[in-house]
Amino acid sequence: MLKSYIAFDVETTGLDPQINEIIEIGALKVRDGRITERFMEFIHPQETISPTITNLTGITNEMVTDARQSSEVITDFLEFCENDILIGHNVRFDYSFMKMGASRCGLSFEKSGIDTLKIAQKTLASLPSKSLSDLCEYYQIENKAAHRAYHDALATAKLYQTLAHYFEAEHPTLFNPTQLTYKVKKPQPATSKQIAFLTKLSRQKNIQPTWNPKTLNKSEASKLIDSLLNG
Numbered sequence: 001m002l003k004s005y006i007a008f009d010v011e012t013t014g015l016d017p018q019i020n021e022i023i024e025i026g027a028l029k030v031r032d033g034r035i036t037e038r039f040m041e042f043i044h045p046q047e048t049i050s051p052t053i054t055n056l057t058g059i060t061n062e063m064v065t066d067a068r069q070s071s072e073v074i075t076d077f078l079e080f081c082e083n084d085i086l087i088g089h090n091v092r093f094d095y096s097f098m099k100m101g102a103s104r105c106g107l108s109f110e111k112s113g114i115d116t117l118k119i120a121q122k123t124l125a126s127l128p129s130k131s132l133s134d135l136c137e138y139y140q141i142e143n144k145a146a147h148r149a150y151h152d153a154l155a156t157a158k159l160y161q162t163l164a165h166y167f168e169a170e171h172p173t174l175f176n177p178t179q180l181t182y183k184v185k186k187p188q189p190a191t192s193k194q195i196a197f198l199t200k201l202s203r204q205k206n207i208q209p210t211w212n213p214k215t216l217n218k219s220e221a222s223k224l225i226d227s228l229l230n231g
Contacts, residue, residue: 014050
């Protein structure tokens with residue numbers, strides 16, 4: 001079992017790291033089996049948090065109004081991570097958002113990690129669900145605030161220790177850190193439909209466009225449309 005690592009989790013505005021944004025990062029740094037540092041911070045997103053995400057996470061638009069910008073928080077988190085192994089539940093999801101966020105800041109985020117979901121899928125195949133909440137219930141691991149980043153990170157760390165206790169001796173390779181990968185795609189230009197809809201919305205709301213249709217990408221257009229529709 002690793003004695004030093006970082007367990008982390010992110011909450012996001014959606015499922016696509018190319019389009020959606022991180023709204024909360026939670027992490028804990030473990031040294032020699034003890035938590036030595038914590039990282040808990042909201043991020044102010046460019047897009048509006050949907051009711052679906054609020055219902056899932058409990059995070060509202062009001063809660064992130066005064067939060068720092070993504071570039072500031074992500075830069076601090078990358079420093080927090082140092083050269084540690086990352087542990088997460090479905091860690092590739094969290095890593096993909098961090099990798100994308102780092103890329104937007106012009107920073108590198110090359111990491112190795114351990115996925116408690118992958119371990120559970122192999123060692124607890126008979127369980128109907130391998131979600132973090134169901135595995136915590138199965139092992140009686142308390143998670144005081146499911147779907148909030150720090151509490152999910154803490155629950156993941158406890159789950160990792162539990163799984164290692166029961167299964168690492170029998171399945172050592174499952175617990176070896178592996179290189180985390182996510183290919184950051186080049187931004188795609190905004191579609192003609194997006195440009196047309198943005199133009200129509202701007203006219204309806206009597207707003208002078210500040211965007212350039214020649215340089216606007218799909219993600220930026222989507223966020224502008226969202227802000228105009230909800231503004």
